[in-house]
Every structure is written in structure tokens, then in C-alpha cells.
Amino acid sequence: EAGVAQSPRYKIIEKRQSVAFWCNPISGHATLYWYQQILGQGPKLLIQFQNNGVVDDSQLPKDRFSAERLKGVDSTLKIQPAKLEDSAVYLCASSLGDRGQNYGYTFGSGTRLTVV
Amino acid sequence: AQSVTQLGSHVSVSEGALVLLRCNYSSSVPPYLFWYVQYPNQGLQLLLKYTTGATLVKGINGFEAEFKKSETSFHLTKPSAHMSDAAEYFCAVRNAGNNRKLIWGLGTSLAVNP
Numbered sequence: 126e127a128g129v130a131q132s133p134r135y136k137i138i139e140k141r142q143s144v145a146f147w148c149n150p151i152s153g154h155a156t157l158y159w160y161q162q163i164l165g166q167g168p169k170l171l172i173q174f175q176n177n178g179v180v181d182d183s184q185l186p187k188d189r190f191s192a193e194r195l196k197g198v199d200s201t202l203k204i205q206p207a208k209l210e211d212s213a214v215y216l217c218a219s220s221l222g223d224r225g226q227n228y229g230y231t232f233g234s235g236t237r238l239t240v241v
Numbered sequence: 242a243q244s245v246t247q248l249g250s251h252v253s254v255s256e257g258a259l260v261l262l263r264c265n266y267s268s269s270v271p272p273y274l275f276w277y278v279q280y281p282n283q284g285l286q287l288l289l290k291y292t293t294g295a296t297l298v299k300g301i302n303g304f305e306a307e308f309k310k311s312e313t314s315f316h317l318t319k320p321s322a323h324m325s326d327a328a329e330y331f332c333a334v335r336n337a338g339n340n341r342k343l344i345w346g347l348g349t350s351l352a353v354n355p
Contacts, residue, residue, distance in 0.1 A: 129284070167245075167331055167345025168285065181342070216284055232284030 127151065129233035131217050137239045143205040146236045150198070150219030156180075158230070159192055159202050160216040168216060174200060207240045214238070243268045245334050247346035255354050260304075260319040262349045264332035267313060273335040274315040275343070276306055280328045288330075291315065302326070327353045 130149040138144050150157050155176050160168040171190065173181040177197040185192070189208070194200040204211055214237050220230035248263040266272055276288040289300025296308040306317045315332060332346040 131284075165250075165347070167333070167347055169345075170342060218285075230287075232286065234282070234284045237282075 129217055129219050129231050131215075131233035131236055133236055134234065135237045135239075137241060138207055140209055140240050141206040143203065144207055144238060145204075146202045146215050146217075146238075148200045148202070148217030148233060150200075150217070151231055154219035154221055154231075155197070156220045156230070157194055157200050158218040158220075159200070160218065162214045162216055162235070164213070171202070204238075207238075209240050212238055212240045243272070243334050243344045245332050245344050245346040247330075247332050247349050249349055250347065251350045251352070253352040253354060254322045256324055257321050260317070260322045260326065260351065262317040262330050262332075262351065264306075264315045264317065264346060265313055266315060266332075266334040266344075268334060271310075274306075274308060275333040275335070276300065276304070276315070276317050277331045277333065278302075278328050279331065279348075285331065288317070322351075322353045324353050324355065327351055 129151055132147050136144055157174045159171045161171050162168045169184060171185045172192045174194045177194050190204055192200060192202045214235040216235045217233045218230045244267045246265045252262060254260055274291040277285040278288050279285050288304050289298045289306055291298045291308045299305045304317055304319045306315050308315050329348045329350050331348045333343045335343050
């Protein structure tokens with residue numbers, strides 16, 4: 126089966142600019158996650174979708190970050206405006222159901238964002 | 242609150258030597274435990290997991306881990322390191338209760354020397 130697709134792989138922007146990331150999960154996976162991984166740290170969950178509904182966005186900086194999964198399939202994560210501290214790898218993952226965190230889930234290759 | 246501690250941010254071994262990556266957790270209820278590997282410029286890949294049952298868990302690429310409740314540990318081992326094992330390894334814990342978030346360790350970078 127095809128894996129989790131993410132694009133772009135790399136992005137460099139200036140602070141205060143906007144940026145968007147795209148994720149296409151594994152076909153049939155109802156649950157989609159966006160993680161932020163800062164260099165030297167473990168992943169941090171930003172938002173979890175179950176189909177097109179938000180299950181958990183408690184750690185999403187909502188003043189600048191937004192995410193949507195309108196048709197319950199692919200998803201976009203946006204940052205507007207970006208700050209230097211947003212430099213990180215943004216990982217998308219998907220799982221069959223919301224038990225993904227019980228049994229592990231599949232990650233994409235990530236988007237490496239550098240804010241200068 | 243749950244937490245994960247990975248002892249040693251960098252581990253270096255010789256090719257063919259034993260790999261031991263340490264992970265200790267804190268959890269007030271039986272945990273679900275995971276090890277993930279991240280190769281350079283790639284996403285995270287599940288190596289193995291413990292949910293219930295046998296405490297010695299075998300994963301991909303010859304890795305295994307043993308859940309020791311008395312020591313609150315879930316150390317990752319491999320008898321003989323390969324050059325291709327060089328990567329970042331993350332331990333994670335999920336509480337078996339209603340809070341379903343994964344709590345991640347800071348990672349251990351494994352270097353394998355020829």
C-alpha cells in the first residue's frame with residue numbers, strides 16, 4: 126500500500142510569511158495526526174482528526190496555526206504568520222482508527238521548515 | 242502525569258556489538274509502550290510495541306525490548322549492530338486510560354562505527 130504522502134519536503138520562508146503543508150494519508154485511514162518535531166526533541170502532537178472532525182487540538186497554537194481536513198481524506202496545515210521558533214519538521218501520520226496511539230501508526234517523511 | 246526518559250542522547254557502538262538503548266517511563270496505570278526509529282530525513286517508523294501479554298517484544302530489523310514493570314523500563318536491544326542501524330530512536334508511552342496522547346522521549350542518536 127502507498128504510504129503517507131507529504132509535500133513539500135523542504136521549505137524556507139522569512140518570518141511573518143505564510144506557509145502551508147499538505148498530507149495525504151493511507152487510503153482508508155480515518156485518523157490523521159499532525160506533529161511538530163523541533164531539532165533535538167521528540168514529536169509534539171499539534172492536532173488529531175477523526176475523519177473530518179477535530180479530536181484534539183489542545184497543543185495547536187491557534188493564533189497562528191490552522192489545519193483542516195474538509196473531506197476526511199487529505200489535510201493541510203497552515204502557519205500564518207511564521208515565527209523563527211516554528212522552524213521544525215512537520216510530520217503527518219495516519220491510522221485506521223483512533224486507536225492509532227495504542228498500536229502505532231504510519232508516518233510520512235515530513236516537511237522540514239526553516240524560518241529565517 | 243506520564244513521562245518518558247531516554248538515558249543517553251547519543252550512543253556509539255561498533256559494528257557487530259550489542260545495542261542497548263535505555264527507556265524509563267512513569268505511569269500510574271499499565272502503559273502501552275513503543276519504540277520508533279527515524280532515519281535521516283525520513284519520518285518515524287514503528288520498531289515494536291508493548292500493549293499486553295508477553296513482556297519480551299520482538300520488532301523489525303532484529304530489535305527487541307522487554308517491559309519490566311518493577312523497573313518501569315522498556316529498554317531496546319539488538320545483539321549485533323549493523324551500519325544501517327545508525328538513526329534516531331524514540332521511546333513513547335501511552336496511558337491505557339482515557340488520555341490517549343503519546344508521550345515521547347527526547348530520542349537517542351545511535352552511531353555505528355566500522
